[in-house]
Amino acid sequence: MVSTRELRETEFLRDFHESELSDLAGIAAHTRWKEGETIFHAGAPAAALYLLRVGTILLCFPNGRSMPLRDEGHAVGWSSLVSPFRYTATAVCLSDVRLYEFSGRELYRLIQMNALFGQRLMQKIAQIMEQRDRYRRGTPVSFGRD
Amino acid sequence: MYGLKAISAANGWTITFTGLAIVFTGLVVLAAIMANMERFLALWDRRGELLAGFKHPPRKQPFLVQEPRTDRPEAPTTDKTRVHLPLDQIEVADHFHLITNRLGEPFSLAQLLEKASKHGLSSPHRHLDTFLKLGIIVEDSGDRQGFYTWANDVEIVRSSAEE
Amino acid sequence: MEYLLDFWGNTGFGLADYRHFIMIAVGIVFIYLGIVKHYEPLLLVPIGFGILMGNVPVFKGLGLGIYESGSVLSYLYFGVHQGIYPPLIFLGIGAMTDFSYMLAQPRLMLLGAAAQVGIFLTFLAALAMGFLPREAASIGIIGGADGPTAIFLSAKLAPHLVGPIAIAAYSYMALVPVIQPPIMYLLTTREERLIRMPDPRPVSRREKIIFPVIGFLSCCFLAPAALPLLGMLFFGNLLKECLVADRLALTARTALIDIVTILLGITVGASTQADVFLTAKSVGIFLLGAASFMVATASGILFAKLVNVFATNKINPILGAAGVSAVPDSARVVQLVGNREDPGNYLLMHAMAPNIAGVIGSAIGAGVLWSFMM
Numbered sequence: 054m055v056s057t058r059e060l061r062e063t064e065f066l067r068d069f070h071e072s073e074l075s076d077l078a079g080i081a082a083h084t085r086w087k088e089g090e091t092i093f094h095a096g097a098p099a100a101a102l103y104l105l106r107v108g109t110i111l112l113c114f115p116n117g118r119s120m121p122l123r124d125e126g127h128a129v130g131w132s133s134l135v136s137p138f139r140y141t142a143t144a145v146c147l148s149d150v151r152l153y154e155f156s157g158r159e160l161y162r163l164i165q166m167n168a169l170f171g172q173r174l175m176q177k178i179a180q181i182m183e184q185r186d187r188y189r190r191g192t193p194v195s196f197g198r199d
Numbered sequence: 200m201y202g203l204k205a206i207s208a209a210n211g212w213t214i215t216f217t218g219l220a221i222v223f224t225g226l227v228v229l230a231a232i233m234a235n236m237e238r239f240l241a242l243w244d245r246r247g248e249l250l251a252g253f254k255h256p257p258r259k260q261p262f263l264v265q266e267p268r269t270d271r272p273e274a275p276t277t278d279k280t281r282v283h284l285p286l287d288q289i290e291v292a293d294h295f296h297l298i299t300n301r302l303g304e305p306f307s308l309a310q311l312l313e314k315a316s317k318h319g320l321s322s323p324h325r326h327l328d329t330f331l332k333l334g335i336i337v338e339d340s341g342d343r344q345g346f347y348t349w350a351n352d353v354e355i356v357r358s359s360a361e362e
Numbered sequence: 363m364e365y366l367l368d369f370w371g372n373t374g375f376g377l378a379d380y381r382h383f384i385m386i387a388v389g390i391v392f393i394y395l396g397i398v399k400h401y402e403p404l405l406l407v408p409i410g411f412g413i414l415m416g417n418v419p420v421f422k423g424l425g426l427g428i429y430e431s432g433s434v435l436s437y438l439y440f441g442v443h444q445g446i447y448p449p450l451i452f453l454g455i456g457a458m459t460d461f462s463y464m465l466a467q468p469r470l471m472l473l474g475a476a477a478q479v480g481i482f483l484t485f486l487a488a489l490a491m492g493f494l495p496r497e498a499a500s501i502g503i504i505g506g507a508d509g510p511t512a513i514f515l516s517a518k519l520a521p522h523l524v525g526p527i528a529i530a531a532y533s534y535m536a537l538v539p540v541i542q543p544p545i546m547y548l549l550t551t552r553e554e555r556l557i558r559m560p561d562p563r564p565v566s567r568r569e570k571i572i573f574p575v576i577g578f579l580s581c582c583f584l585a586p587a588a589l590p591l592l593g594m595l596f597f598g599n600l601l602k603e604c605l606v607a608d609r610l611a612l613t614a615r616t617a618l619i620d621i622v623t624i625l626l627g628i629t630v631g632a633s634t635q636a637d638v639f640l641t642a643k644s645v646g647i648f649l650l651g652a653a654s655f656m657v658a659t660a661s662g663i664l665f666a667k668l669v670n671v672f673a674t675n676k677i678n679p680i681l682g683a684a685g686v687s688a689v690p691d692s693a694r695v696v697q698l699v700g701n702r703e704d705p706g707n708y709l710l711m712h713a714m715a716p717n718i719a720g721v722i723g724s725a726i727g728a729g730v731l732w733s734f735m736m
Contacts (some may be wrong), residue, residue: 068458068612068615070615070616070620071616088322088324088325089322089323089324109328109331109332111308111309111312111324111327113307113308113309114345116345117307117309117310117345117346118307118344118345118346119307119308119309119345119347120345121308121328121331123332135697135701135708135710136697136698136701136702137701137702137705139705143309145309145312145324146324147324147325147327147328147331148324148325148328162400165400165402166400166402166403166404167402167403167404168402168404168405168689168690168691169404169454169458169615169619171690171691172458172459172689172690173458175690175693175694175710175714176459176460176690176714178710179463179710179711179714180460180711182708182710182711183463183561183562183711186561186708186711187344187345187561188344188345190561200492201490201491201492202490203490205489205490205492206486206489206490209489209495209498210734211485211486211489211495211498212486214482214485214731214734215482215483215485215486217730217734218481218482218727218730218731218734219478219479219482221584221585221726221730222475222478222723222726222727222730223472223475223476224584225475225580225581225584225585225722225723225726226471226472226474226475226719226722226723226726227472227475228580228584229468229471229576229577229580229581229722230468230469230471230472231468232576232580233464233465233468233471233569233573233576234468234469236465236569236572236573236576237563237566237569240566240568240569240572
């Protein structure tokens with residue numbers, strides 16, 4: 054069971070309203086992953102959005118680029134809210150990782166219920182997309198001999 | 200009154216064209232200002248430099264001060280950061296070096312992990328996390344953002360407790 | 363027996379006619395959609411219950427109805443017909459909106475302006491259908507797809523139409539995913555929908571702080587009548603971006619906007635009394651509202667195509683549909699349609715630019731219409 058207080062302390066959700074946090078807490082789940090485990094694969098149907106609590110995740114894009122996420126509060130799995138609802142990167146745990154997991158379908162239901170919450174959430178998602186787009190869109194580069 | 204007569208009687212055409220012109224002008228002016236804002240701010244940041252140019256115009260004849268010439272090459276900077284690692288991590292770093300020598304620099308972390316796992320290296324993910332945290336492996340920039348290189352300014356040394 | 367008959371005559375059952383029951387049914391449908399279908403419950407539940415409150419027939423002269431002076435509802439309704447609530451909602455919207463997508467790509471702001479063509483063409487159509495100029499202006503603003511702006515302008519120009527206009531505006535905003543895609547497909551080719559947009563540049567904090575000040579001054583000097591809406595929108599945004607007034611920004615985007623939404627919803631609902639709402643004019647308003655929304659969508663798309671004739675860096679024309687504001691739904695629809703054609707094309711962050719510019723554009727449009735009708 055995830056508490057509203059825990060979510061409030063997450064950077065990603067800091068400016069969300071108490072009632073919205075309580076709705077989010079209702080659909081959130083704690084998940085734990087071991088070092089080396091893959092949280093999701095690029096191209097797989099995107100079912101959940103995750104917020105990082107502890108640990109390091111490496112996002113590996115199909116073009117060979119990658120991006121480590123270390124700070125608490127990073128969101129991964131934005132594709133669960135944006136069509137075509139397929140992950141654009143593979144998320145691999147570089148250490149033991151603890152995450153909050155939110156079902157994409159449940160999140161979408163909350164967005165439909167509350168337009169202002171939807172606006173705030175989608176703005177944040179758009180920011181993340183913009184930041185990661187540089188990694189996703191970069192062309193594959195071959196530097197080596199292998 | 201209905202139809203075009205009603206529109207003309209209420210000055211509908213004038214209101215529509217003027218209204219649209221005002222909405223467009225408002226957003227065009229705002230877009231033009233904001234499109235140039237970065238440039239205005241850059242000029243503002245250089246205001247001291249630019250004003251100095253006005254106050255003390257540059258001399259017409261270049262005023263050169265000849266530095267005494269020395270044939271000695273500039274001493275290379277040797278201030279490398281020392282990172283202390285236990286022996287097992289140094290071995291992993293060496294192994295990673297072997298892999299990246301084959302991959303070429305900058306390299307893809309996903310490929311590095313894949314090769315390291317194939318070579319049977321234990322806990323490659325954890326070690327990679329450590330190397331990234333300590334700045335031993337660093338991200339490239341520009342077009343190569345998302346690819347990584349070994350940091351030039353880091354020297355790996357064995358932890359003193361183990362020596 | 364006579365007393366009993368008198369009593370019966372003074373009850374709601376005695377005073378009601380079929381129109382009251384129709385409106386009560388509408389109110390129950392709104393509440394049902396809000397609670398069971400989770401369809402914009404923060405708006406539909408208060409409006410639905412307000413419809414019930416406004417349509418319990420009461421004895422005139424007891425000071426109970428929303429249109430009777432001195433009644434509690436009339437005091438609450440004061441905020442609607444004096445245009446107090448919409449600017450407060452704009453304050454909250456400003457305090458939660460990130461303008462950086464728009465600042466990163468200023469040319470996309472023009473799509474937000476183009477979509478406002480819908481407002482003015484609907485204004486002309488309403489005039490042609492026999493509506494009075496002030497009523498026509500209030501109906502036209504439905505095409506701005508901005509509930510608070512529609513309520514603000516109709517409260518100022520045609521207070522008797524606030525109910526139908528507000529309900530039409532919110533209904534069409536909720537129908538964005540149904541109304542917009544067919545128009546996008548109709549007006550664009552597959553090649554156009556495949557256009558990818560360049561990465562937006564990063565926007566500095568200084569630019570974000572300067573923007574609300576410059577935006578407010580440039581827009582309100584041009585259309586001073588938009589001052590109540592745009593002043594509050596940009597003020598809210600300054601509170602958000604300056605970071606030193608975070609407490610105020612937090613209150614504006616949470617507690618304040620919630621309180622005003624409750625008051626606005628319940629009073630707009632209560633203003634739909636059967637005798638005021640169930641008229642031929644309301645039917646006309648709903649028809650024109652739908653047309654207004656479609657024209658606004660089409661105008662944004664066609665303007666983007668026009669820009670592409672001259673521009674070297676082409677714009678994906680479906681971004682024009684996001685110019686109708688309706689934040690964030692129309693931006694999501696643009697993303698959905700673009701993505702169907704090319705799964706690797708992410709238009710959401712680009713669509714947020716005309717989407718937010720549309721909010722500014724519709725407020726300027728409202729200000730312009732208000733000043734012409736004064």
